[in-house]
Amino acid sequence: MSTVLLAPGVELPVNGKPFGETPALEVDNLRRRMVRKAWTSVIVFFILAGAAAAIIWHVGQPYWGNWPQVGATVVSQREYVAKYVDCDLGLSSVIDGKPQRNHVSVGNPCNRAPAIGTVLTMSYSPDDHGWVNLTRCQCAGVFTVSLTGVWLTFPLAGCALWTVLAIRRLRSVTRLGAAPWQEVTGIVRSASLKPGGLALELGVEGASDVGMRFGTRGISFFPVPTAGSTFTLRLAGDGSGRVLVALPGHWGESHGLIWPVRTREPAK
Secondary structure (H helix, E strand, O other): OOOEEEEOOOOEEEEEEOOOEHHHHHHHHHHHHHHHHHHHHHHHHHHHHHHHHHHHHHHHHHHHOOEEEEEEEEEEEEEEEEOOOOEEEEEEEOOOOOOEEEEEOOOHHHHHHOOOOOEEEEEOOOOOOOOEOOOOOOOHHHHHHHHHHHHHHHHHHHHEEEEEEEEHHHHHHHHHOOEOOOOEEEEEEEEEEEEEEEEEEEEEOOOEEEEEEEEOOEEEOOOOOOOOEEEEEEEEOOOOOOEEEEOOOOOEEEEEEEOOOOOOOOOO
C-alpha cells in the first residue's frame, strides 16, 4: 500500500486514487470554477468602484463642476433642528433671464447666517437650476460629499476583501490541487463542529493518529461522523499541512489543515 506525505510527521496509507494521477485541480472543473469566482469578484469590484467614483463625482459637482455663478439675495430665513440647529435661507436670483427662487441650508443657526438682504455669490447646475451652492457656505456640501464617501467605503471594503479572498483561494487551490486526490480511511476518535469547520481526530491503521480541521460550507451536506465510526476522505496537498478535502459521494471540496495529534494544532 502506498503512502502520502501530507504534513511534517503525517504520512498516511492510501486506499486508492479515484481519479488516477489526474491533478485534483482538473477534477469536476475545480480550476475553472475557482477562476470564474476570482474573475467575477474582480469584475464586481471594478464595477462597484466605478459606480462609487461616479456617485462622488456627481455629489461633488458644486465644487469641481465649474458651475456658472450669479448674485443671489437672501429674502428669508427659517431655523430648524435636525441633529443640530440649522438655518434654511431663501434666495432670489435671475438665471438665464428668468426669476429663480432657491433654498439652501448653511449648517449654522440663523444668527450666524447671512442676514436678509445680503447679496451672495451662488453657483448653479447648468442642467438643473434648482441645484445650487453658496460659495461662502460650503460646510453642508462638504459634509455631504464626505458622508457619501464614508458610506461607499463599506461596500467597497467588503467587495475588496471578497476579491482578495477569491484570488487567494485560487492560488491555494492551484498549489494544493497539483497533486491527485488520494483516499484515506480511518477510525474517528473524536469529531465536533467548531466555528472553523469540522474538527476531527482520526486513527489510521499503520500510522500515528492525526488531527484535522476543514470547512464544511464548500461540501454538500453530510452528517458529522461519530466516535468509533469509519470515515473516508479524499485529500490533496503539497506536504505543508494544508490540504484540499473532499468526501466520496458528496459534491464540492474545501480547504483544511492536518497535523500529528502529538503536536499542537497549527495556526491557520
